[in-house]
Amino acid sequence: MEKINWGILGCGWIANKFAEALQKTNDSVLKAAAARDGDRAAEFASKWGFEKSYGSYRELVDDPGVDIIYIATPHSYHFAHTKLCLEGGKHVLCEKPFTINARQLKILVAMADEKNLFLMEALWSMFLPGIIKTRELIEKGTIGEVASMDVDFGMNFPYDPKHRLFNPYLAGGALLDIGIYPLFLSLFLFGKPESLKAHSLLNENKIDLTTSLITQSKGGTICNLTSTTRANTPVKARIFGTKGNIEFNNWWFTPVDITLRVDEQEDKVLKFPPIANGYEYEAMEAVRCLKEGLTESEMMPHSFSLMLMEQMDRIRKITGITYPKEIESLDRPYGWDEIE
Numbered sequence: 001m002e003k004i005n006w007g008i009l010g011c012g013w014i015a016n017k018f019a020e021a022l023q024k025t026n027d028s029v030l031k032a033a034a035a036r037d038g039d040r041a042a043e044f045a046s047k048w049g050f051e052k053s054y055g056s057y058r059e060l061v062d063d064p065g066v067d068i069i070y071i072a073t074p075h076s077y078h079f080a081h082t083k084l085c086l087e088g089g090k091h092v093l094c095e096k097p098f099t100i101n102a103r104q105l106k107i108l109v110a111m112a113d114e115k116n117l118f119l120m121e122a123l124w125s126m127f128l129p130g131i132i133k134t135r136e137l138i139e140k141g142t143i144g145e146v147a148s149m150d151v152d153f154g155m156n157f158p159y160d161p162k163h164r165l166f167n168p169y170l171a172g173g174a175l176l177d178i179g180i181y182p183l184f185l186s187l188f189l190f191g192k193p194e195s196l197k198a199h200s201l202l203n204e205n206k207i208d209l210t211t212s213l214i215t216q217s218k219g220g221t222i223c224n225l226t227s228t229t230r231a232n233t234p235v236k237a238r239i240f241g242t243k244g245n246i247e248f249n250n251w252w253f254t255p256v257d258i259t260l261r262v263d264e265q266e267d268k269v270l271k272f273p274p275i276a277n278g279y280e281y282e283a284m285e286a287v288r289c290l291k292e293g294l295t296e297s298e299m300m301p302h303s304f305s306l307m308l309m310e311q312m313d314r315i316r317k318i319t320g321i322t323y324p325k326e327i328e329s330l331d332r333p334y335g336w337d338e339i340e
């Protein structure tokens with residue numbers, strides 16, 4: 001494959017960010033965009049320079065000129081939309097969280113394997129140079145043994161029962177939307193936790209407004225991880241080791257600069273300016289994999305996405321976050337009727 005032909009499924013907020021990044025991604029052709037409404041799709045396509053637009057997701061999947069589809073719909077639709085794309089023979093990059101539960105994800109992974117198609121979760125922070133560098137520093141022992149990490153992600157979203165963050169049918173709540181980031185960082189840096197304590201503040205629909213986690217890894221690192229849709233928090237990540245510490249100076253999940261403090265040395269600020277807006281790194285990885293004929297990324301393997309979903313299942317069980325049974329379904333993916 002010389003060039004990779006991209007399709008975008010769903011033309012909302014994140015789709016705009018991703019399209020902007022795709023414009024700066026080498027070997028990428030902005031082939032087609034699809035929305036549930038043809039005019040919306042046409043407007044999106046013309047804004048970002050896609051060659052074609054479709055007023056239905058199925059038409060996008062049926063386009064033989066599209067190689068890979070980026071899925072940018074709400075959480076509860078990821079299972080149905082990924083299945084639709086894989087059934088149609090398309091490679092898939094799907095927004096986070098991959099699915100609602102690990103059982104759904106296992107079905108998708110098996111399907112991609114069977115069809116020999118590329119499948120990857122678009123958890124953009126995983127691909128960012130600042131995050132990757134942090135893991136290298138920790139693995140090299142630059143800050144010694146890591147005793148603890150504090151990570152928060154809180155934004156004060158005004159309550160709107162229809163917004164995807166609060167609508168149970170769109171799998172609203174802090175954990176799946178923003179709490180996934182602190183959890184991801186702890187798993188990426190320290191692996192699957194040996195112990196995990198969790199507490200959530202739930203609303204009347206049993207979705208979480210705030211979730212706090214304390215985890216302990218095999219190596220003894222304790223992580224304090226908090227997410228909330230009720231308040232603006234510093235959105236910081238700080239990692240404390242026996243010889244020094246690492247602090248992310250801006251929104252940690254998209255780090256542009258990181259301060260490294262090692263005992264008896266001057267502070268160092270490491271800079272990671274993005275090429276576009278940060279979403280280009282996940283796109284570049286998908287392009288690399290497709291060009292090399294890979295069906296799975298070593299940077300974001302299926303096993304990592306599964307571990308992440310399993311930990312979120314585990315947390316939901318502890319704290320009582322509950323979604324409607326329709327969106328947890330394995331047999332009839334939620335949203336399938338809207339596609340037919």
Ligand SMILES: NC(=O)c1ccc[n+]([C@@H]2O[C@H](COP(=O)([O-])OP(=O)(O)OC[C@H]3O[C@@H](n4cnc5c(N)ncnc54)[C@H](OP(=O)(O)O)[C@@H]3O)[C@@H](O)[C@H]2O)c1
Nearest residue numbers: 010011012013014015035036072073074075095096097124
């Ligand atoms: N990586 C990141 O930094 C990041 C940031 C924000 C969001 N996200 C993820 O991206 C996904 C979409 O979030 P978003 O903020 O872009 O949401 P959004 O602005 O509401 O867009 C979602 C799109 O999904 C489509 N859709 C299909 N069925 C829908 C339904 N029943 N209700 C609402 N929308 C429906 C709509 O597309 P059409 O009408 O155009 O077909 C809509 O434009 C979520 O999974 C979220 O976790 C990731």
